[in-house]
Amino acid sequence: MAESLARIARQVRAARSFLGQDVRLVVLPEYFLTGYPLAESIPEWTDKAALAPDGPEFEALAQIAQDNPIFLSSNAYEVDAAFPGLYFQASFVIDPSGTTVLRYRRLVSMFAPTPHDVWDRYLDRYGLDGVFPVADTAIGRLAAVASEEILYPEIARALALRGAEVLLHSTSEIGGPRLTPKDIAKRARALENLAYVVSANSGGFVDADLPTSSAEGMSKIVDYLGEVRVEAGDGESDGTPVHPANTLIGPDGTVTVPDRSHFAATQRKVIERLADLGLV
Numbered sequence: 001m002a003e004s005l006a007r008i009a010r011q012v013r014a015a016r017s018f019l020g021q022d023v024r025l026v027v028l029p030e031y032f033l034t035g036y037p038l039a040e041s042i043p044e045w046t047d048k049a050a051l052a053p054d055g056p057e058f059e060a061l062a063q064i065a066q067d068n069p070i071f072l073s074s075n076a077y078e079v080d081a082a083f084p085g086l087y088f089q090a091s092f093v094i095d096p097s098g099t100t101v102l103r104y105r106r107l108v109s110m111f112a113p114t115p116h117d118v119w120d121r122y123l124d125r126y127g128l129d130g131v132f133p134v135a136d137t138a139i140g141r142l143a144a145v146a147s148e149e150i151l152y153p154e155i156a157r158a159l160a161l162r163g164a165e166v167l168l169h170s171t172s173e174i175g176g177p178r179l180t181p182k183d184i185a186k187r188a189r190a191l192e193n194l195a196y197v198v199s200a201n202s203g204g205f206v207d208a209d210l211p212t213s214s215a216e217g218m219s220k221i222v223d224y225l226g227e228v229r230v231e232a233g234d235g236e237s238d239g240t241p242v243h244p245a246n247t248l249i250g251p252d253g254t255v256t257v258p259d260r261s262h263f264a265a266t267q268r269k270v271i272e273r274l275a276d277l278g279l280v
Helices: 002-019 042-049 056-067 115-131 147-151 153-161 181-193 261-276
Strands: 025-027 071-079 087-094 100-105 135-137 140-146 166-170 196-200 220-222 228-231
Touching (some): 025 196, 042 071, 100 135, 140 147, 147 166, 147 181
Parallel strands (some): 025 071
Antiparallel strands (some): 196 220
8 A cells, every 4th residue: 555655646746747737636546555355354354455544544645635735536445433343435535735625435335334334323423414525625515426326316416415516436447438337327427416527447457357457448527517528548547747848948048059968868867757756
């Protein structure tokens, strides 16, 4: 997890540098820190993969949000001291100050504990505001829909009725050249609720028995009319500045005439930067 967090920090910094300093929201895909439980028991997976809300992993994510500065959203397994022995799959949003402003626990899961499984106690502790949270932020009213929950109109509608304007969707889904049920659902949830959907899919599987490229593409932003405004291709959608611009413009704005050695030195710096980013 520490290695993944360090890589994500580099990729977020590189993407913001490449796309522009006006990038204010980054949504990471499902399983960005761990895989998914297979043969592990609930206690085994809790010990192996579930984060503490005040643990070092969330501190590192908060630092990424502060350093860039951005709103950072994703989904992870986490524990809750109020429900010892269990874990929940949680979507979250961290604001540019490093504060977690939204925490949504997945409500529908066939293979993991959910708030619905401890419904009365969960409501007593968090209320409906904690079940269907919406964060009023500088970039709009944000809410989260976890993974395959995009298929269920009721969850998105409940969030929209509480004022959500942007639905953040961390997912890991099979892609393909034709419309899939989840891809149709992204458009439907946006149009039904007059909300934006920002959906981030995995950039492929690593060290798994599934084909590496099964879960690629499908990341997209859908506007409130159900129109796809931008869509990522296959693989990771991280952009990295390869070659710096304006190397022949001096601090005073004048063009300088370089020695031949300038170009070799620039290429060395590019290679060093790629190495620092873990890309070569």
